[in-house]
Amino acid sequence: DIQMTQSPSSLSASVGDRVTITCRASQGILNDLGWYQQKPGKAPKRLIYAASSLQSGVPSRFSGSGSGTEFTLTISSLQPEDFATYYCLQHNSYPWTFGQGTKVEIK
Amino acid sequence: EVQLVQSGAEVKKPGESLKISCKGSGYSFTIYWIGWVRQMPGKGLEWMGIIYPGDSDTRYSPSFQGQVTISADKSISTAYLQWSSLKASDTAMYFCARADGYAFHIWGQGTMVTVSS
Numbered sequence: 001d002i003q004m005t006q007s008p009s010s011l012s013a014s015v016g017d018r019v020t021i022t023c024r025a026s027q028g029i030l031n032d033l034g035w036y037q038q039k040p041g042k043a044p045k046r047l048i049y050a051a052s053s054l055q056s057g058v059p060s061r062f063s064g065s066g067s068g069t070e071f072t073l074t075i076s077s078l079q080p081e082d083f084a085t086y087y088c089l090q091h092n093s094y095p096w097t098f099g100q101g102t103k104v105e106i107k
Numbered sequence: 108e109v110q111l112v113q114s115g116a117e118v119k120k121p122g123e124s125l126k127i128s129c130k131g132s133g134y135s136f137t138i139y140w141i142g143w144v145r146q147m148p149g150k151g152l153e154w155m156g157i158i159y160p161g162d163s164d165t166r167y168s169p170s171f172q173g174q175v176t177i178s179a180d181k182s183i184s185t186a187y188l189q190w191s192s193l194k195a196s197d198t199a200m201y202f203c204a205r206a207d208g209y210a211f212h213i214w215g216q217g218t219m220v221t222v223s224s
Contacts, residue, residue, distance in 0.1 A: 043202055096210065
């Protein structure tokens with residue numbers, strides 16, 4: 001199985017801050033990675049697909065980069081509605097695997 | 108509108124069986140993979156498995172193989188997740204989600220399963 005190591009597990013940030021979250025794959029997955037945002041009691045929402053493509057309707061302050069084994073999700077200027085938990089998901093090979101999640105909290 | 112609608116919350120006792128559902132609408136059900144994701148209380152997302160309703164090709168995570176059964180009835184555009192003997196550790200929220208070639212995009216609202224004596 002491909003292991004996805006996500007970091008940090010949590011972070012505190014202020015509105016307007018730049019935030020970066022990283023996922024490392026235990027083996028190369030090309031660009032077969034998505035980023036998801038989940039708010040309490042809700043289903044996850046896809047923000048980024050194919051590692052760097054912005055999902056339609058998602059604000060441009062979200063961006064993704066990387067290929068192979070290293071991937072990042074960046075929020076360029078954190079907004080109040082961005083406080084949530086973020087997950088990466090690799091779909092290069094079965095079983096698909098999620099990162100452990102990053103909870104973004106208000107400082 | 109493309110959507111997945113899941114069955115309602117369940118409260119069961121250990122050892123009981125259960126089948127929860129996920130009904131797709133607004134698209135051709137048979138040509139998109141549908142997966143299941145577990146989220147235990149206060150924990151992260153876990154990929155359980157996925158099915159192609161067109162031919163019922165199914166893949167499981169080793170962590171869930173033999174513990175659950177994923178199936179689909181394309182005649183009613185519905186995917187299922189079932190247990191033959193529930194355990195307290197099966198208490199969780201379960202999401203179904205449609206894959207579009209870039210992993211999951213459309214998600215159901217989730218079904219909460221509580222297993223308690």
